Amino acid sequence: MSKKYAVFITCLFLAFLGIFAAANAVTPDKDFSPMENRALAQMPELSGDALLSGSFMEDFESYVTDQFVLRDQWIALKAGAEYASGKKENNGVYICDEHTLIARFDPPANDRAKKRIDDNFGYVEKLAGLTDVPVYFSLIPGKVSVWADLLPEGAPNDDEGQYIARGAALQGPKWLDAATTLNAHKDEYIFYRTDHHWTTLGAYYAYAALAEGMGLEPMPLSSFDRQVVSQEFFGTTFSSSGVRWLEPDTMEFFVPQEAATVTNYFDGTPTEGQLYDLSKLSEKDKYSAFLGGNKPLTVVKSNVAPEGAPKLMLIRDSYADSMAPFLCYHFSEIHLVDPRYYKTSMAQYVKDNAIDQVLVMYAVNNFVKDGNLFVLGMAAK
Amino acid sequence: MVFSTPFFLFFYLPIVLAVYYITPLKFRNAVLLLLNLIFYGWGEPVYILIMFASIAIDYTHGLLVTRCQAKGNDKGARLAVASSVIFNLALLGVFKYSDFVISNLNALLGTAIPLTGLKLPIGISFYTFQTMSYTIDVYRGDAKAQKNIVTFGTFVTLFPQLIAGPIIKYKDLDDQLEHRTHSPEQFAAGVQTFVVGLAKKVLIANNIGSLWDAIKATELSGLTVVGAWLGAAVCALQLYFDFSGYSDMAIGLGRMLGFEFLKNFDYPFISKSVSEFWRRWHISLGSWFREYVYFPLGGSRKGKWRTCLNLLIVWTLTGVWHGAAWNFVLWGLYFGVLILCERVLWGKALEKLPGWVRHVYTLFLVTVSFAIFGVEDMAKLPGYLAAMFGFAGGGVVNATTLYYLRGYLPVLVISLVASTPWISGLVKQHLSVDRSKAGRVLLPVGLMAGLILCTAYLVDATYNPFLYFRF
Numbered sequence: 001m002s003k004k005y006a007v008f009i010t011c012l013f014l015a016f017l018g019i020f021a022a023a024n025a026v027t028p029d030k031d032f033s034p035m036e037n038r039a040l041a042q043m044p045e046l047s048g049d050a051l052l053s054g055s056f057m058e059d060f061e062s063y064v065t066d067q068f069v070l071r072d073q074w075i076a077l078k079a080g081a082e083y084a085s086g087k088k089e090n091n092g093v094y095i096c097d098e099h100t101l102i103a104r105f106d107p108p109a110n111d112r113a114k115k116r117i118d119d120n121f122g123y124v125e126k127l128a129g130l131t132d133v134p135v136y137f138s139l140i141p142g143k144v145s146v147w148a149d150l151l152p153e154g155a156p157n158d159d160e161g162q163y164i165a166r167g168a169a170l171q172g173p174k175w176l177d178a179a180t181t182l183n184a185h186k187d188e189y190i191f192y193r194t195d196h197h198w199t200t201l202g203a204y205y206a207y208a209a210l211a212e213g214m215g216l217e218p219m220p221l222s223s224f225d226r227q228v229v230s231q232e233f234f235g236t237t238f239s240s241s242g243v244r245w246l247e248p249d250t251m252e253f254f255v256p257q258e259a260a261t262v263t264n265y266f267d268g269t270p271t272e273g274q275l276y277d278l279s280k281l282s283e284k285d286k287y288s289a290f291l292g293g294n295k296p297l298t299v300v301k302s303n304v305a306p307e308g309a310p311k312l313m314l315i316r317d318s319y320a321d322s323m324a325p326f327l328c329y330h331f332s333e334i335h336l337v338d339p340r341y342y343k344t345s346m347a348q349y350v351k352d353n354a355i356d357q358v359l360v361m362y363a364v365n366n367f368v369k370d371g372n373l374f375v376l377g378m379a380a381k
Numbered sequence: 382m383v384f385s386t387p388f389f390l391f392f393y394l395p396i397v398l399a400v401y402y403i404t405p406l407k408f409r410n411a412v413l414l415l416l417n418l419i420f421y422g423w424g425e426p427v428y429i430l431i432m433f434a435s436i437a438i439d440y441t442h443g444l445l446v447t448r449c450q451a452k453g454n455d456k457g458a459r460l461a462v463a464s465s466v467i468f469n470l471a472l473l474g475v476f477k478y479s480d481f482v483i484s485n486l487n488a489l490l491g492t493a494i495p496l497t498g499l500k501l502p503i504g505i506s507f508y509t510f511q512t513m514s515y516t517i518d519v520y521r522g523d524a525k526a527q528k529n530i531v532t533f534g535t536f537v538t539l540f541p542q543l544i545a546g547p548i549i550k551y552k553d554l555d556d557q558l559e560h561r562t563h564s565p566e567q568f569a570a571g572v573q574t575f576v577v578g579l580a581k582k583v584l585i586a587n588n589i590g591s592l593w594d595a596i597k598a599t600e601l602s603g604l605t606v607v608g609a610w611l612g613a614a615v616c617a618l619q620l621y622f623d624f625s626g627y628s629d630m631a632i633g634l635g636r637m638l639g640f641e642f643l644k645n646f647d648y649p650f651i652s653k654s655v656s657e658f659w660r661r662w663h664i665s666l667g668s669w670f671r672e673y674v675y676f677p678l679g680g681s682r683k684g685k686w687r688t689c690l691n692l693l694i695v696w697t698l699t700g701v702w703h704g705a706a707w708n709f710v711l712w713g714l715y716f717g718v719l720i721l722c723e724r725v726l727w728g729k730a731l732e733k734l735p736g737w738v739r740h741v742y743t744l745f746l747v748t749v750s751f752a753i754f755g756v757e758d759m760a761k762l763p764g765y766l767a768a769m770f771g772f773a774g775g776g777v778v779n780a781t782t783l784y785y786l787r788g789y790l791p792v793l794v795i796s797l798v799a800s801t802p803w804i805s806g807l808v809k810q811h812l813s814v815d816r817s818k819a820g821r822v823l824l825p826v827g828l829m830a831g832l833i834l835c836t837a838y839l840v841d842a843t844y845n846p847f848l849y850f851r852f
Binding site for chain 2: 001002003005006007008009010012013014016017018020021024051052053054057060061064065068071074075077078079081085086087088089091107109152153154155156242
């Protein structure tokens with residue numbers, strides 16, 4: 001190697017490191033990544049304690065990685081390289097046929113995770129014994145089972161069906177079957193291709209099945225004036241997959257905004273909400289337009305329910321946000337409680353708020369992982 | 382700190398290179414020592430104290446040995462060597478093996494001695510071995526005691542090889558510590574080695590590592606014969622690319638700072654016997670054990686039975702060096718027995734067989750060994766081995782195995798090819814930058830492509846553990 005050439009190679013290497021090092025130093029830090037839907041690590045505060053414990057160094061490394069210039073583009077490049085190398089999977093997401101992304105569903109990783117599942121079923125069973133009102137229970141299958149046909153051949157996943165069967169066999173709560181209906185409509189657009197949630201149509205079919213199970217007559221699909229509210233929705237699975245070459249999803253509203261008056265409780269004090277928070281439609285996380293996204297407690301007062309309709313408490317995950325509008329036709333009030341953020345006895349809540357019926361509804365994938373369902377097993381005082 | 386992070390590549394390394402080259406030659410060791418200590422303390426600041434103690438004690442022992450020898454006091458010199466070895470082994474014993482010993486004692490005697498819960502100081506298995514070699518070399522007259530504690534400290538803490546080797550003997554580095562030259566040729570060579578190492582680690586080892594994780598996590602009842610073999614082979618390849626990638630990065634960084642380290646891997650998977658495999662795998666560890674344990678025990682000069690014993694001792698130690706767990710002991714013994722057999726039983730016969738048979742023989746035994754290495758749960762290991770030989774009832778192959786095979790096939794093919802000297806031979810023959818114009822164009826293109834892809838994988842990665850971190 002000639003000296004000149006060696007200098008060239010050396011400079012090339014140093015320039016590569018230097019340019020990105022300088023760019024990282026110069027570009028202003030971002031607080032939030034809409035793509036990843038999370039707050040990005042910030043420059044950690046320097047203190048003696050943080051230095052000694054090593055937490056400063058750890059935080060600083062996360063800070064450098066999180067604030068790396070062109071972060072989203074690097075992640076997309078990696079996803080592209082993986083796909084080009086023949087992999088049908090990136091960051092725990094299967095890249096499936098028909099522009100569809102499906103998150104991998106892993107079996108419980110260890111005994112603790114197995115016990116959590118046992119416990120969660122136990123809490124639901126216990127809740128039925130802790131209150132006098134009827135307790136309904138439903139587990140929603142995800143794309144990974146309903147759209148299993150689209151998965152890459154042989155892609156390993158845990159079986160959601162076993163958990164659904166287990167839920168159906170519980171003693172105490174009354175089981176509501178959503179899986180059969182969803183499977184019957186699997187050729188329709190019932191899940192977002194790039195998000196883990198169901199579409200409004202999927203939520204409607206599940207609502208219809210649940211309503212029948214509760215002895216109610218569901219509204220016919222034809223009675224709704226379907227509004228397309230976004231054709232540029234890229235969901236959570238899109239974000240985590242890193243895959244950037246897919247078509248966006250379409251989002252619809254079925255039930256009109258005026259069908260209910262909504263009150264949110266972020267911390268205890270009521271704030272005014274809406275069935276649909278239209279401002280979210282211009283953000284990345286468009287699904288949170290339904291009821292405005294995650295929060296501890298939402299009370300939906302129906303303007304369309306028949307006189308004297310009962311009050312429903314819905315213990316739920318985010319799938320319920322897009323189903324709640326349909327329930328307005330049958331319940332005077334729907335109290336949506338998210339145990340992730342609302343940590344008091346559910347039985348007590350039933351008592352305090354004169355609830356007539358309880359529905360525990362979760363996506364299988366959330367139910368098996370949720371570590372907060374112990375509030376279902378807490379007795380009222 | 383590890384090399385394969387955006388923080389190291391785009392923050393620490395530029396600072397290191399800038400500071401190092403701005404500093405006048407005379408003070409470069411002092412500056413390097415400081416940079417080494419920051420590198421080491423980055424993960425576990427408190428353990429810098431162990432490093433200081435290690436430097437101070439081994440430095441003193443080196444001088445002590447020289448002084449005793451100058452006075453003709455061989456006994457004193459021997460004592461000093463023994464004291465240094467005891468100190469280093471005690472360090473290793475306390476931090477690496479105490480909990481292993483305690484938990485086995487508890488299980489054996491039914492006692493309830495509490496575990497220490499000490500976190501393993503990074504690289505302790507590497508630097509204790511290096512400092513032991515120092516006092517021994519001084520005693521043997523292979524090296525002169527270092528009078529300058531800064532220079533000695535620089536040797537002990539030299540960051541490129543501090544936390545994952547190669548294990549460098551003081552006598553191989555003493556001249557370079559005192560006078561080393563820096564040239565663009567050496568720097569550019571370092572860049573190439575470093576980028577190759579980075580790509581081995583980030584693009585191959587991490588990549589196929591997720592496949593090994595998935596196979597390892599499979600319930601034994603669902604593990605097929607093909608899956609189990611695929612797993613063991615992937616485990617072997619992952620370790621090779623992870624560890625040799627790290628060694629390459631170390632050698633490359635060393636060159637950028639003016640050092641030349643000896644190579645640590647020499648295409649082990651092309652070996653034609655198990656003994657040869659170990660002459661090509663983690664060379665610096667094998668040569669350390671040979672020089673400081675096997676030969677002093679008498680090597681093969683004290684009769685057949687003693688040779689056998691010596692081999693088994695060395696290989697058990699090599700096993701536990703890799704980790705404080707029974708599977709590593711078993712792994713070491715497995716190699717000990719095989720190397721012994723090649724020596725006294727079938728070595729001669731083996732040499733008469735055609736080359737491909739010897740390859741198959743070696744790869745078969747080596748692949749099995751990495752199942753022992755990789756399945757750390759001793760309760761699961763028999764089941765895994767049974768699955769490899771079709772006794773676990775998981776069948777020969779299933780849809781999941783085929784899914785993995787399909788998805789990973791390109792990476793596996795690349796890693797298999799890259800584990801032979803084939804590509805590097807082709808490059809040397811046809812694309813050498815000295816003789817070929819295409820080579821002169823392809824080298825910078827390849828380097829940039831490698832760096833860009835590695836950066837993409839690193840920015841994306843949450844999956845980036847260094848395997849040899851625990852040893």
